[in-house]
Each structure stands twice: as structure tokens, then as C-alpha cells.
Amino acid sequence: MPKAAGDAKLLIQSLSKAYAATPTNLKIIDLYVVFAVATAVVQVVYMGVVGSFPFNSFLSGVLSCIGTAVLAVCLRIQVNKDNKEFKDLAPERAFADFVLCNLVLHLVIMNFLG
Amino acid sequence: MAEPEPTTAAAAPAPGRLRNAFGGVLCAFTLLLIGVLAFSIRLFSVIKYESVIHEFDPYFNFRVTQFLSKNGIYEFWNWFDDRTWYPLGRVIGGTVYPGLTLTAGSIWWLVNALNIPLSVETVCVFTAPIFSANASWATYLLTKEAKGTGAGLMAAAILAMVPSYISRSVAGSYDNEAVAIFALVFTFYLYLKTLNTGSLFYATLNALSYFYMVCSWGGYTFIINLIPMHVLLCIVTGRYSSRLYIAYAPLVILGTLLAALVPVVGFNAVLTSEHFASFLVFIILHVVAFVYYIKGLLTPRLFKVAMTLVITVGLAVCFAVVAVLVALVASSPTKGWSGRSLSLLDPTYASKYIPIIASVSEHQPPTWPSYFMDINVLAFLVPAGIISCFLPLSDASSFMVLYLVTAVYFSGVMVRLMLVLAPAACILSGIALSSAFDVLTRSMKFQLSKVFNDGSAVSGDSIAEGSTASNDTKGSSTSTVNTNSAKIENRTEKSEKPSKKNRKKDREVTGSVPVKPKKEKRLSVLPLEASVVGTLLLIVLGGFYVVHCVWAAAEAYSAPSIVLTSRSREGLHVFDDFREAYAWLSHNTDVDDKVASWWDYGYQTTAMANRTVIVDNNTWNNTHIATVGTAMSSPEKAAWEIFDSLDVKYVLVVFGGLVGYPSDDINKFLWMVRIGGGEFPHIKEPDYLRDGQYRVDSQATPTMLNCLMYKLCYYRFVETDGKGFDRVRGYEIGKKHFKLTHFEEVFTTHHWMVRIYKLKPQKNRIRGKLKKLKSSSKTSSTLAAGRKKNPWQ
Numbered sequence: 001m002p003k004a005a006g007d008a009k010l011l012i013q014s015l016s017k018a019y020a021a022t023p024t025n026l027k028i029i030d031l032y033v034v035f036a037v038a039t040a041v042v043q044v045v046y047m048g049v050v051g052s053f054p055f056n057s058f059l060s061g062v063l064s065c066i067g068t069a070v071l072a073v074c075l076r077i078q079v080n081k082d083n084k085e086f087k088d089l090a091p092e093r094a095f096a097d098f099v100l101c102n103l104v105l106h107l108v109i110m111n112f113l114g
Numbered sequence: 115m116a117e118p119e120p121t122t123a124a125a126a127p128a129p130g131r132l133r134n135a136f137g138g139v140l141c142a143f144t145l146l147l148i149g150v151l152a153f154s155i156r157l158f159s160v161i162k163y164e165s166v167i168h169e170f171d172p173y174f175n176f177r178v179t180q181f182l183s184k185n186g187i188y189e190f191w192n193w194f195d196d197r198t199w200y201p202l203g204r205v206i207g208g209t210v211y212p213g214l215t216l217t218a219g220s221i222w223w224l225v226n227a228l229n230i231p232l233s234v235e236t237v238c239v240f241t242a243p244i245f246s247a248n249a250s251w252a253t254y255l256l257t258k259e260a261k262g263t264g265a266g267l268m269a270a271a272i273l274a275m276v277p278s279y280i281s282r283s284v285a286g287s288y289d290n291e292a293v294a295i296f297a298l299v300f301t302f303y304l305y306l307k308t309l310n311t312g313s314l315f316y317a318t319l320n321a322l323s324y325f326y327m328v329c330s331w332g333g334y335t336f337i338i339n340l341i342p343m344h345v346l347l348c349i350v351t352g353r354y355s356s357r358l359y360i361a362y363a364p365l366v367i368l369g370t371l372l373a374a375l376v377p378v379v380g381f382n383a384v385l386t387s388e389h390f391a392s393f394l395v396f397i398i399l400h401v402v403a404f405v406y407y408i409k410g411l412l413t414p415r416l417f418k419v420a421m422t423l424v425i426t427v428g429l430a431v432c433f434a435v436v437a438v439l440v441a442l443v444a445s446s447p448t449k450g451w452s453g454r455s456l457s458l459l460d461p462t463y464a465s466k467y468i469p470i471i472a473s474v475s476e477h478q479p480p481t482w483p484s485y486f487m488d489i490n491v492l493a494f495l496v497p498a499g500i501i502s503c504f505l506p507l508s509d510a511s512s513f514m515v516l517y518l519v520t521a522v523y524f525s526g527v528m529v530r531l532m533l534v535l536a537p538a539a540c541i542l543s544g545i546a547l548s549s550a551f552d553v554l555t556r557s558m559k560f561q562l563s564k565v566f567n568d569g570s571a572v573s574g575d576s577i578a579e580g581s582t583a584s585n586d587t588k589g590s591s592t593s594t595v596n597t598n599s600a601k602i603e604n605r606t607e608k609s610e611k612p613s614k615k616n617r618k619k620d621r622e623v624t625g626s627v628p629v630k631p632k633k634e635k636r637l638s639v640l641p642l643e644a645s646v647v648g649t650l651l652l653i654v655l656g657g658f659y660v661v662h663c664v665w666a667a668a669e670a671y672s673a674p675s676i677v678l679t680s681r682s683r684e685g686l687h688v689f690d691d692f693r694e695a696y697a698w699l700s701h702n703t704d705v706d707d708k709v710a711s712w713w714d715y716g717y718q719t720t721a722m723a724n725r726t727v728i729v730d731n732n733t734w735n736n737t738h739i740a741t742v743g744t745a746m747s748s749p750e751k752a753a754w755e756i757f758d759s760l761d762v763k764y765v766l767v768v769f770g771g772l773v774g775y776p777s778d779d780i781n782k783f784l785w786m787v788r789i790g791g792g793e794f795p796h797i798k799e800p801d802y803l804r805d806g807q808y809r810v811d812s813q814a815t816p817t818m819l820n821c822l823m824y825k826l827c828y829y830r831f832v833e834t835d836g837k838g839f840d841r842v843r844g845y846e847i848g849k850k851h852f853k854l855t856h857f858e859e860v861f862t863t864h865h866w867m868v869r870i871y872k873l874k875p876q877k878n879r880i881r882g883k884l885k886k887l888k889s890s891s892k893t894s895s896t897l898a899a900g901r902k903k904n905p906w907q
Contacts, residue, residue, distance in 0.1 A: 007419045011412075015420075018411040055381060059374065067367040073403075074314050074364060077356040082410065085312060085356060097314035101364060104318050108371045 029076045033069045040065035060112045067105045071098055137263075144267055145254060149247035152274035155664065156243040159284045159672035165239050168674040170714060170731050172288035173721035175214055176238050178206060179288075182219040183234050190215075191377070197726045198716060199738060200708050200761065208377040209734065213297070213330030214290050217241065242283040242292035249296035250274040253537060253544075256303035259310055260510035261502070261545045264552065269544025272659070277666035278488035278536035284672050291533055294331030299537050301327050301337055302517070305361060306510045312357035314364065321368035328373045335388040336534060338369065340520055342395035344513045349402050353509060359403050366396045390439055397435060401428035469792055473785040476530040485525075487666070488532050491659045492539040499542025502549045511545075518542055550652055554645040561642035676718070678775065689773065692718065695766065695868035698861045699723035703764060710757055711766035712746065712779055712786060713739055719766065728760055736793065743790030746783070746823045747797050753822040754856035757873055765857065765871045769827040772834060772866040774841035781842065783823050784808055811845040819849040822857075826871055829854055834866070 022030075043061045052058050078086045078094035086094070159168070167176045182190045191207040198204050221244075222237040250270040258266035273279065282291040304320035307313075328334045345362045348354060370392075373383040383389055405428075408420050471477055485493055496518065503511035518538040525535040640648070673679075678689040699709060700723040709725045716730020729739045745756040757765065770778035779786075784802070791797040801817040802808070810824060818824060832838040832850040839846050854871075861870040 008423070011416055011419050011423070014412060014416055015408075056374075059381075059384060060371070063367055063371050067364070067371070070363045070367055071314070074317070074360045077360065078312070078314070083356060089312075094314070097318070101314050101318045101368075104321070105368055105371070108368065108375065111375060112371060 026076055026080060029072050033072045036065045036069035036072065056112055060109045064106065064109045068102070071101050071105065074098070141263060141267065145251060145270065148250050148270045148274050152247040152250045153243045155275050155667045156246060156280060156284045158668045159286050159674060160239070162672055163674050163677055165236065166286055166674050166676065167235065167238060167288055168286040168676065170717050172286070174717040174731065175288050176235065177721040178210060179215045179218050179238055180234050182215055183222050197720050198730050199735065200726045200728055202735065202738065204732065204734070211290055211330055211332065211378055213326060214293050216329070217293055238288045239286045242287050243285050245293045245296045246274070246279060246283045249299055252296055252299040252303055253541060256299055256306065257541050257544055259303060259306040260514050261548065265545045265548035268548045269541045272492065272544050273537060273540040275660065275663035276489060276492070276536045276540050277663055277671065278532050280663070280667045281488070281671040282533055284667070286674055290331045294327060294333055295533060295537060297323060297327035297330050298333065298337065305341055306513060308361040309357055309509050312360050314360060317360055317364045321365055321372060324365065324369045325372035328376050328379060333534065338389055338392050340517060341365065342392045343520070344516050345395050345399060347512060347516060348509060349398065354402055354406060359399060362399055363396065366392050387443055394435070397432060469785065469788045473789065477528050479527060480525065480529040480532060484529060484532070489536060489539045490662045491655055492543040495543035495546045496539050498546035498550070502545050503542070514541055547652060551649065554640065554649045557640040557645045558642060560639050689865050689867060691863035691865050691867035693722065694863045695861065695870060696722035699725055699764070699870065707763040708761050709764045709766055710742060710760065710762040712742065712782060715766060715768065728762065740790045740793035743786035744794045744797055747787045747790055747802070747821045749820045750822055750825060750854065750856050754873060763873060765826065765873070767823065767826045767869050769866055769869055770842050771827065771831065771840040775867055776842050778842065779823060780810060780827055786823065810840070810843060810847055812848045814848045825852065825854060826857065826869060829859060
């Protein structure tokens with residue numbers, strides 16, 4: 001057990017060290033993702049407490065958050081300099097795609113909100 | 115891929131660019147011709163018959179499109195149709211896949227906005243051919259993503275004339291599948307495009323295309339299960355990449371939301387098991403993505419520690435979700451699966467539990483000849499295509515293989531799903547043919563260059579020296595594209611224009627001469643004779659395929675089935691009985707009269723005769739259909755009572771015994787008994803069978819000979835030839851002379867194919883009463899009778 005605990009500590013330390021080296025813009029995106037996921041979790045908990053009666057509202061709320069998070073993760077993948085796959089993809093292009101996708105997503109959500 | 119470009123330009127700048135441009139133009143021109151071919155091969159039905167809507171379901175779609183073009187989109191969404199499923203009615207806007215009607219409606223609107231006065235019917239008739247041209251272009255794009263331009267052109271040309279697809283998309287066959295196959299292939303293309311580029315833009319387009327597919331056809335569940343399967347396959351085989359994440363994760367979220375927007379799907383997009391696989395894979399993908407992310411951050415030793423941690427957490431989450439899903443699924447009565455999907459997973463399900471699904475002939479498993487009929491030589495080319503997909507295996511080609519395998523399974527369960535198999539078979543055959551031509555023409559070029567090198571070797575060799583090994587992959591591939599596309603044109607135009615063929619051959623030769631010195635070193639080279647013979651054999655094979663396709667389009671699949679023709683010694687004979695009967699109904703009956711018939715003819719009756727029907731092809735209410743089935747299989751009196759309770763004025767039966775039309779109501783009758791018996795147990799199937807055999811001759815059971823369907827079909831039949839010889843069943847009928855007491859014949863069409871009966875009004879009881887009660891006075895008895903007859907007045 002102590003070995004596992006030591007390992008876990010070491011792991012967390014090295015993780016935080018490695019994460020500290022991440023560029024700031026990626027950190028901002030990470031924060032955004034965490035916030036979106038947290039909002040989704042709050043909504044699910046709320047649904048569990050109150051009930052899912054206007055189901056379309058619940059669905060659009062949760063999917064809006066998850067969708068935002070997923071799209072932000074996609075953006076993060078694309079603008080990450082360490083990703084060799086997206087070397088010739090300009091960050092501006094990635095952001096434009098992200099905005100377009102978000103636009104579609106939230107138009108649908110607005111339609112679905114009821 | 116980008117590197118060889120400058121070297122080619124450096125070695126031979128002008129010819130290389132020219133060849134590329136030439137190839138591009140030729141490719142575009144070929145695609146145009148393929149589109150024209152796809153459109154025109156489907157016009158046989160218009161040329162041979164006339165420009166009419168075909169069969170059953172298209173009539174409903176046509177009627178909906180008419181309503182849409184007349185009343186606008188909002189009225190369409192709120193349309194409650196009271197002319198069908200009397201007395202229940204049907205909410206059309208919420209129960210129909212609107213993709214097809216909206217497409218045709220907008221085409222009609224656009225065409226009219228351009229001041230081209232086409233009728234709605236014309237637009238509907240030609241929607242399917244237009245979309246099959248689109249589908250072949252989409253196939254080109256899809257195959258190009260997987261295996262390059264040559265294979266793409268090949269696959270597009272094959273798909274343009276594959277009989278399986280023609281059978282569903284001839285001009286006039288205005289059904290969902292016509293646009294759905296285009297949507298299916300295009301969605302797959304966009305998925306692969308996203309997978310290959312990792313662009314969020316294509317992911318958005320992919321979701322929108324998926325939305326169009328959901329709008330068009332219930333078969334969209336195939337997409338939402340196939341793509342997760344492919345993602346899972348990629349993950350399991352260690353091919354995870356961040357492109358995979360971008361291709362899949364936004365599709366699930368956006369696709370689910372968009373699918374939920376379609377009224378007929380609605381919350382089913384998150385509530386039924388057909389969609390759960392995608393969510394499960396969505397979660398797995400996130401776990402995997404997280405693992406890969408951590409892996410990038412940590413050293414390998416630490417990663418091992420983290421791995422165990424993440425896997426335990428991930429598994430715990432997965433188990434929790436699975437548990438929730440299982441609980442949800444178990445709580446729903448059908449285990450969350452719809453009947454059609456269940457019958458896909460368990461092919462015996464429908465025949466056991468849902469006769470209404472099993473009764474439709476296109477839901478039966480196909481026979482082997484139907485495979486040969488529908489995909490012909492492709493069946494033999496597909497294995498070669500699979501092999502070609504594995505050399506080398508990419509994400510896109512593994513998707514093709516997976517698509518084919520699942521489609522083969524589904525086509526084995528239902529004939530109808532042969533249609534899903536067709537694009538897969540076309541794509542893989544296109545890949546097979548293209549790579550075969552590639553190998554053969556390359557070795558031909560190599561051998562020819564050897565022959566030429568004996569004479570004039572100097573100039574050719576200098577270029578060959580200049581081009582490096584990396585160069586000639588690109589160079590040879592573009593050159594084979596040229597020859598391949600030329601070959602396709604050869605094949606497609608072979609029948610009509612022999613002169614053009616020669617010209618193409620010249621072009622092919624001129625195209626191949628400048629590149630012949632570029633040698634392919636890695637692959638084995640076949641001898642010249644063998645490769646020439648191989649090429650010729652492949653062209654002959656393609657020729658057979660073309661001949662078969664044209665035959666299938668012209669003879670087998672273009673009959674509209676509401677107009678029948680037969681050839682005899684006197685010439686062509688046309689049976690136009692259906693429209694005769696529907697016209698009679700619309701001219702001689704009251705607007706609000708209700709017409710009862712078996713559900714097959716419901717859509718046609720509402721669309722062509724504009725009369726209210728009891729049941730139609732939508733089959734959403736099994737009990738209602740069972741009621742009609744029971745009435746048809748009951749004796750006259752009981753049937754009259756059932757029909758009267760449904761307010762029916764006329765009963766319509768289809769009878770083919772006089773002219774030998776095999777899909778008539780007598781042949782469908784056992785299904786009426788089965789479906790009726792499923793709801794009303796007093797109808798028992800064995801009562802209608804003599805020793806397990808279905809027959810209507812003198813050996814038939816008395817129940818059979820006294821049921822309404824028999825009587826309505828064979829009433830006065832003996833008067834035609836004096837014997838009552840049924841030409842479909844091939845024997846004389848069992849009961850020849852009988853009278854109808856509760857029905858009267860009002861109309862029988864020219865060839866007796868449709869017979870319409872009217873329910874007689876209930877017998878006046880005054881006379882009977884008078885006979886019995888002689889003592890009572892006349893006035894009181896009529897009053898009593900009147901009161902008894904109609905308690906509501």
C-alpha cells in the first residue's frame with residue numbers, strides 16, 4: 001500500500017510538472033473544457049433530484065455542455081504544437097472551424113430547447 | 115505525397131503539369147458521363163411505360179409531396195390525415211421521414227421559381243434518377259478517399275448501373291431509398307474525409323449529412339452503428355489517432371441532437387438501443403483519448419502506473435454506464451429494440467412474433483439467385499477488393515471492409531437491405547478492378563518499354579534516370595488514372611459509339627507513351643501476353659456486367675406495377691385495371707365513403723381515388739389491420755358486421771385468377787388469416803388449410819370456401835369460362851355457384867383484376883315482423899322496427 005501511495009504521489013507530481021509546461025492558450029482551453037463538463041454534471045445531478053420532465057430541455061442543456069467540451073477538445077488537439085498530425089493546419093483555420101461547428105451546435109440546441 | 119511534385123516539375127515541368135491537368139479534365143468529364151449514365155439508365159420505365167409513380171409507398175410519398183407543395187411546410191408538420199386509418203387517422207407530419215418529400219418539394223419550388231412549369235408528379239418521378247447520379251458521384255468521392263481516383267471512377271461507374279440500386283430508383287420509384295443511398299454514401303465519405311484530414315469543418319458537414327440521412331430513411335441506424343464499430347476496430351487494432359477523435363466525437367453529439375430534431379425519431383435518438391452503441395463507443399473513445407494524452411505527458415515507467423489507475427477508473431465508469439443502460443433497457447417492454455431491428459439481429463424473430471413484418475415480401479431473406487441478379491459479377495470481384503484493401507490497410511480501407519461485412523450480413527437477413535450492400539460491393543469491386551488494371555497496364559507499359567528500348571532507348575532512359583523511385587509512385591498513379599478513366603469510358607460507351615471507342619483507345623495509347631519509361635520496381639511484372647489477355651478478360655467481364663445491368667434496368671426492374679403488360683402473339687397487351695378501378699371509385703362514390711381493402715392498396719386508394727381507407731401500408735396499428743384481416747377471413751355475415759361497424763361502404767379486392775396475376779389477394783390471404791388470428795383467436799390458420807396445404811379447389815376446407823375473401827374474389831367467376839378455372843393457382847375453383855347476401859358487386863375492371871363490392875344496407879325487418887306477429891298492427895311494428903334499427907334517432 002505505501003508503495004502504491006508513493007507511486008501515486010510521484011505520478012501526481014510528475015503530471016503536474018508536465019502539465020505546468022503546457023502553453024497558456026491550451027491551459028485556457030482546458031479550463032473551458034473543465035467548466036463545460038462541470039456544468040453538464042451539475043445538470044445531470046439536477047435532473048436526478050428534480051426529474052427529467054421537460055426532457056428536451058434537459059437533453060439540450062447537457063448535450064450543449066458536452067458538445068462544447070468535445071469541440072473544445074478538438075480545437076485543443078488541433079492547435080497543440082506537439083501534435084505532428086496538424087502541423088500544416090493554421091490555428092486561425094482551426095479556430096474558424098471551431099466557431100462554425102459551435103454555431104451549428106447551438107443553432108440546433110436553440111431549436112431543440114423548446 | 116507532396117514531395118514528388120517538385121521533382122517531377124524539375125525533371126519534366128511542362129508535360130507533368132499538362133498530364134495532371136489533362137487527367138483532371140478527363141476525370142471530371144468521366145464523372146459527368148457517369149452521372150448521365152446513372153440518370154438515363156433509369157429512364158426505361160418512362161420510355162417503356164409512362165411517366166407515372168410506381169408501386170405502393172411512392173404513392174403515399176407523392177401525396178405528401180402534393181400536400182407540401184400546396185400547403186407549405188408548417189401545414190405539413192401539423193398535418194393530421196383523416197382519410198386513412200379510419201376512424202383513427204394518422205399524424206403524417208410526426209410519423210413520416212420527411213427527407214424525400216422535402217427534397218422533392220424544394221426541387222419543385224426551385225424549378226417553379228425559375229419559371230419552369232413542371233408538375234409535382236414530374237418532379238417526383240425524376241427525383242430518384244437525379245439522386246442516383248448524385249450517389250454515384252458520392253461513391254467516387256468515398257472510394258477516392260480510400261483508394262485514389264482510379265478506383266473512385268471505377269466504383270462510380272459500377273454503382274451508376276448496379277441492378278440492386280436500379281430496382282429502387284428507376285424513374286417513378288419515388289421512395290425513401292432513392293435519396294437515402296446518396297445520403298448514406300455521402301455521410302460515409304464525409305466521415306472518411308474527416309478521418310483523413312482531421313478537420314472540424316468536415317466533421318460539421320458530416321453531422322449535417324447524417325441529419326439528412328436521418329430525415330430520409332430509417333436505415334440511418336446502420337450508420338450510427340457502423341461508424342462506432344469502425345472506431346472501436348481502430349482503437350482495438352491500435353490505430354487510434356486524434357483525427358479519429360475529431361471524426362467521431364462531434365458526430366455523436368451533433369448527430370444525436372440533429373436526429374432528435376426529426377419528429378419521427380425524436381427522443382428515440384437517446385432512448386432506444388439502436389443508438390446506445392454509439393454512446394458507449396463515445397465513452398470508450400474518451401477514455402482512450404485520455405490515456406493517449408497522459409502517455410504523451412509521462413515517462414514510460416510512470417505511464418505504466420498511471421495506466422492501471424486510468425484503466426480501473428475507466429472500467430468502473432463503463433460498468434456504471436452499462437449497468438444504467440441495462441436497467442433502462444430491461445425496464446422497457448421490447449428491451450428497447452424496435453421489431454424491425456430485432457428481426458435483423460435474430461432473423462427468425464419476425465416470423466415468430468410479428469407476422470405483419472414477416473408478411474412483407476421485401477422483409478424475407480433473399481435467395482442466392484437474387485444475389486446474382488442484383489449484384490451480378492460484383493459478387494466475384496468483391497473478395498479481390500477486400501484483398502486489395504488490405505494492401506496496405508489504412509483507416510479508410512478498413513472501413514470499407516467493415517462496411518462490406520456488415521452489409522453482407524444484413525442483406526442476408528432482408529432482401530430490402532440488399533440495397534445497402536450494393537454500394538459496398540460496388541466500391542470494393544471498383545477497387546479490385548482498378549488495382550487489377552493498375553498492375554496489368556503497368557506491366558504492359560514495362561514490357562512495351564523494353565520492346566521500344568531496343569529501338570530507341572536513349573531519350574526514354576534519360577527521363578527514367580531523372581525520376582527517382584519516390585517519383586514514379588505518383589507518376590504512374592496519375593498515368594494509370596488516365597488509362598483507367600479512358601477505359602471506363604470505353605466500357606460505358608462501348609455499346610453505342612464504336613467510333614468514340616477507337617478515339618479513346620488512341621488517346622489511351624498517346625497518354626501512356628510518354629510515361630512508359632517510368633518503371634515500377636517493387637511489384638512483380640507480368641509477361642506482356644498475360645497482361646494483355648488479363649486486361650481484355652476484365653473488359654469482357656465488365657461488358658457482361660453492363661449488358662446484364664441494361665437488361666435488368668430495361669426488363670426486370672422498370673415495371674411500375676400499377677400498369678402491367680404482357681406480350682403475346684397479338685402483340686403488347688396492357689392491363690390498366692388498377693387505375694380503372696381507382697378512377698371508378700373517385701367518380702362514382704361519395705367523397706366521404708370509406709373503402710376497405712387489404713393494407714397493400716391503402717396508399718394507392720387514398721392517393722389515386724381520394725377515398726378514406728381503413729388500413730394502409732404504414733401498418734402502424736396491428737389491431738386495426740387484424741380487424742380487416744378477420745373480416746376478410748370471416749363468413750359473409752360476420753364480415754358484414756365488422757365492416758359495418760367500421761362505417762365501410764365499399765370493399766375492394768384484387769383478383770388475378772382470370773389473367774394470371776400472381777400477387778393477388780387470394781395468394782396473400784394466408785397472411786390475412788395469420789395477422790387476424792394473432793389478435794382474434796377465433797380465426798385459426800388450420801381451418802383454412804387442407805392437410806397443411808393452402809388451396810381453393812374442390813379439396814379446400816369449408817371455412818375457406820365460405821370466407822368473404824373467397825366469395826368476393828370468385829363471385830360470378832364461373833360465368834367467364836363456364837368452369838371457373840383459376841389461372842394463377844392452375845385449377846378449377848372449389849365452389850362455383852353461389853350468391854352474395856350482404857354484398858353486391860358494383861364494379862369489376864376489364865380484366866377482373868380489381869373487384870369492388872358495396873355493402874348492402876341492412877335488411878328491412880318489417881316483412882319478417884309482419885309474418886311473425888300477425889296480430890299486431892302495422893304502424894306499431896314499423897315504429898318498433900325503426901326504433902330498434904337505429905337507436906340514435
